[in-house]
Amino acid sequence: DQQVKQNSPSLSVQEGRISILNCDYTNSMFDYFLWYKKYPAEGPTFLISISSIKDKNEDGRFTVFLNKSAKHLSLHIVPSQPGDSAVYFCAASGLGGGATNKLIFGTGTLLAVQP
Amino acid sequence: GAGVSQSPRYKVAKRGQDVALRCDPISGHVSLFWYQQALGQGPEFLTYFQNEAQLDKSGLPSDRFFAERPEGSVSTLKIQRTQQEDSAVYLCASSFQGIAKNIQYFGAGTRLSVL
Helix, strand or coil, rough: CEEEEEEEEEEECCCCCEEEEEEEECCCCCEEEEEECCCCCCCCEEEEEEEEECEEEECCCEEEEEECCCCCCCCCCCCCCCHEEEEEEEEEEECCCCCCCEEEEEEEEEEEECC | CCCEEEECEEEEEEHHHHHHEEEEEECCCEEEEEEEEEECCEEEEEEEEEEEEEEEECCCCCCEEECCCCCCCEEEEEEEEHHHHHEEEEEEEEEEECCCCCEECCCEEEEECCC
């Protein structure tokens, strides 16, 4: 049972336009959400995060929105650049069960930014 | 300082062989996580250490998988009697604090191929 879902395997966007990557989750116990970017043959790199007590967090060109009632979050990249082309993973944590703060990942969305 | 370092980057094993994968976390990071990433999937949690204590091993797929972190820094993931379904990228991540919502920093991973 996939607790974190990224339903779009891929997305293609023109350089300079907005990229919107979506993520849905099923467990209301999650209280912290992160986005990671991954280039081929490299490990995931942290991009931006948001706590469940907020509905928006912004860092430069990257903004994450959280809609708790819909159990949905999205990552906006404005303006998109060719160097943003990578696989983007949504991850969630906070299931408790002791000291573990393990991340539950979605399956990723491949973003291609066309020059 | 250096990021999370994993070795080897690539490992080819014959079915039935034992393998050992090494992770050097970021200096001073208390928490260390191991994840397994199958092709086309997001990383999946294997096990978690806080210092030298293995506090969660609920994600280890079988008793052939064993992890240790004897001095609270370097960790080793060992897989005994490897099988083809063990082929995956094994990712190590570390974070500064154990319980608080902290960002996990990932290494580049070890790609294991079992023939």
